[in-house]
Structure formats: C-alpha cells, structure tokens
Amino acid sequence: MSRTYLVIAEHRDGKLRQVALEALQAALLSSSEGDSFTAAILGGEGTAALAEELAGYPVSQIHLLEADGLNAYNPEAYAAALLPLLDAVRPDAVFLGHTAIGRDLAPTLAARLQAGQLSDVVAIERTGDEVSFTRPLYAGKAFEKRSFASFPWVVTVRPNNLPAAAPAENGRRADIVRTDVAAPASLRTVVKEVVRKTSGKVDLSEAKIIVSGGRGVKSADGFKPLEELASLLNGAVGASRGACDAGYCDYGMQIGQTGKVVTPEVYIACGISGAIQHLAGMSGSRVIIAINKDPEAPIFKVADYGIVGDLFEVVPLLTQEFRKALA
Structure with a gap:
C-alpha cells in the first residue's frame, strides 16, 4: 500500500530554509518504494519563486498557498490555510522543521489528523517496514528511539542533523497547484510588523x-x-x-x-x-x-x-x- 508524505516547507527572507530540505529528506528516509511526496509552501506575494525552486526536488506536487495574511507566521492564519489542505490530501505523514514555527504548528496538524507526533528528531532508520526515530532527552544527555504504531504521523526534524534532500534526477519537476487562501473571517491576532533584533545574515x-x-x-x-x-x-x-x-x-x-x-x-x-x-x-x-x-x-x-x-x-x-x- 502506497503512502502520501507531506512536507511543510519553511522559508525566510525570500529563500527556502535549509531545514525544509532536511524535512524532505526525513520523509524520503521514512518511506518505502511506491510512496508519493508532496509539499506545501505558505506565504504572500513572491512565494511562487520558492515553489519553482522546490519543484526541482523529488516531490510530485507542490501546493502553493498564497494570501497577504501569510507574509509572516500567524498560528491562526496558517492553520486556516493548512487544515483544508489536510482534509483534501489526507497525508499519511507530515514532516516539518523543529523550528519556532514547526514546534507551534505541528500539534495543530496532529490534532486535525488524529495523528501521533514525534518532535525534535535527529536520526531516522528504516528496517523492513519498521521506521525508528531517534530524539534527544534530558538536554542531550540521553537518546531514545521511537516508532509509530500506526499512521498517520507528524514529525518535526531538528535542523543540521539530517542531510538536505538532493535535487530530483533527470531534471524532473513537480506540478505546482496554486491556491488563493481567503483570510479567516476573524483573527484574534494580526502580525503588523516583524522587528529583528539579532544580527547576522545566517540563521x-x-x-x-x-x-x-x-x-x-x-x-x-x-x-x-x-x-x-x-x-x-x-x-x-x-x-x-x-x-x-x-x-x-x-x-x-x-x-x-x-x-x-x-x-x-x-x-x-x-x-x-x-x-x-x-x-x-x-x-x-x-x-x-x-x-x-x-x-x-x-x-x-x-x-x-x-x-x-x-x-x-x-x-x-x-x-x-x-x-x-x-x-
């Protein structure tokens, strides 16, 4: 039985984050032959260029969710955009980076899918049909291996621990499905401006x-x-x-x-x-x-x-x- 894996691809300052490709690699490592991979990119104007870049990687379809309210991360706005996509795609597994956004968003997605969730994964091993995920405990003093009893899954991946996915072979490109997302009728919070106090060009x-x-x-x-x-x-x-x-x-x-x-x-x-x-x-x-x-x-x-x-x-x-x- 083939499975569908969905990757939520984060981006910042007009560039795909490295952890987005690491999350895709995590999905590839967890899969078996015949499984399919799709990705979702959320954002405002200009996000289409990121979808074109991601289309060169081993995914079959990219869902581009565009709206002015998605320029900056807002939990309510992101959930309102993603939950209908989950209902339509019904993925067997969702992979995200273990970032501020991923840590906040993953429980919402897991609740909607009624899925098990594993956070802060640093390694993945597949033996036959069994997939085990390694995550640190006690501030890195110990590690545990966990596996899911059943699908669906939601997994967040710690940055800089898994290699980034390589571009697709033979120049294959994914189909891009563009969806204009309507703003929710009412939002309890609205992001007006993002002020960055940290210095440096590298995250x-x-x-x-x-x-x-x-x-x-x-x-x-x-x-x-x-x-x-x-x-x-x-x-x-x-x-x-x-x-x-x-x-x-x-x-x-x-x-x-x-x-x-x-x-x-x-x-x-x-x-x-x-x-x-x-x-x-x-x-x-x-x-x-x-x-x-x-x-x-x-x-x-x-x-x-x-x-x-x-x-x-x-x-x-x-x-x-x-x-x-x-x-």
Whole structure:
C-alpha cells in the first residue's frame, strides 16, 4: 500500500530554509518504494519563486498557498490555510522543521489528523517496514528511539542533523497547484510588523559555524570581534544567558536550555564558562572550540580544542589567520 508524505516547507527572507530540505529528506528516509511526496509552501506575494525552486526536488506536487495574511507566521492564519489542505490530501505523514514555527504548528496538524507526533528528531532508520526515530532527552544527555504504531504521523526534524534532500534526477519537476487562501473571517491576532533584533545574515539554528560570547565579552562592544570572525566564516553569532542577562545582546541570540538548541559543524565559545544550562544548547556541535582565561572553566571538559587566553587577544588573531587562509 502506497503512502502520501507531506512536507511543510519553511522559508525566510525570500529563500527556502535549509531545514525544509532536511524535512524532505526525513520523509524520503521514512518511506518505502511506491510512496508519493508532496509539499506545501505558505506565504504572500513572491512565494511562487520558492515553489519553482522546490519543484526541482523529488516531490510530485507542490501546493502553493498564497494570501497577504501569510507574509509572516500567524498560528491562526496558517492553520486556516493548512487544515483544508489536510482534509483534501489526507497525508499519511507530515514532516516539518523543529523550528519556532514547526514546534507551534505541528500539534495543530496532529490534532486535525488524529495523528501521533514525534518532535525534535535527529536520526531516522528504516528496517523492513519498521521506521525508528531517534530524539534527544534530558538536554542531550540521553537518546531514545521511537516508532509509530500506526499512521498517520507528524514529525518535526531538528535542523543540521539530517542531510538536505538532493535535487530530483533527470531534471524532473513537480506540478505546482496554486491556491488563493481567503483570510479567516476573524483573527484574534494580526502580525503588523516583524522587528529583528539579532544580527547576522545566517540563521542561528541553521548555521554551520557559530561564534558565541558569554559574560567574558564584558560589554555589547565586546561582541564586535566575534561578529567580525563570524562574518568572515559565514557563520552566526550566539550568546550565553549570562551575556543576555547582562544586557550585552538580545535574547534572540541566546543558546542554551532556555534559548536555542544548535548543532553546528563548529562552535567557538568565547568567554563562556560552560554552565550546564548552556551546554544543553550546544553540546551536540560537531567540533567545539573554547576560548577562556580560566584553565579550570567547565567548558574545557566538553571542548575538542581549548585555548587558555584573553578572547580579546585570541579572537583577532584567529580572524587574522583565517583571513590569510581564505585569501
């Protein structure tokens, strides 16, 4: 029996998010021969170009849901657009990124489908007809494997843990079904404007390289060397809660148990002592580099490489050497 898999493709600033392609890869890994794949993209004017881009990937159909009220994420507006699509497509499984939007939207979709839900999946294995999903527990100290007893499913995928789906072979392109979505009669909330306080061109949750600062940066100006290094490496700048609480940066940059959970290829911790709450948000990084004046700082226990020194001396030297290497 063939199954239908639906991927909700997120986008930001006119570009498909990397996690959208990772969610598609998750659907591909969970499927068997003969299954079909469809995707949904929600947005306002200009979203059609994203649908054209996604059409080059291994999906058979893309549902383009357009409305002025979908320019920015609004739970009520997104639900009003997606629920009729769920009723029409009746997917056996829905995959989303484990992002702020995915975490908020997935329970609504699961309730409508009367589906089981698994969140924050970091690995998928298929053995015969059995599909197991791995997700972290206790801030990454343990992992569990779960599988669904029956269809339908709703699954959210943690960014930067699964590879992105590759473009379709032989130049195949998906059909795009365009649907103009009528605004709901009444909305309890309306998004008038989105104000971004975080700096940097790279999304923190999807960044391959993160340069993060703690209380050791001493001030808002102390982040400037970190921003220069991150910009050079095409990375993002993060922060510990201590730095955020001290007013050195916005809470949107916070990494840790009460902030964002990140899994970059390289995590450079500058002036961060390594409190357990911060480690919960970054201990899954592939390579951790710690820079701290205190040789006894807990961050060195989890770091792959440690530099004992003043970050205001070390970071500019690193920037200088990276600039030479990249030249």
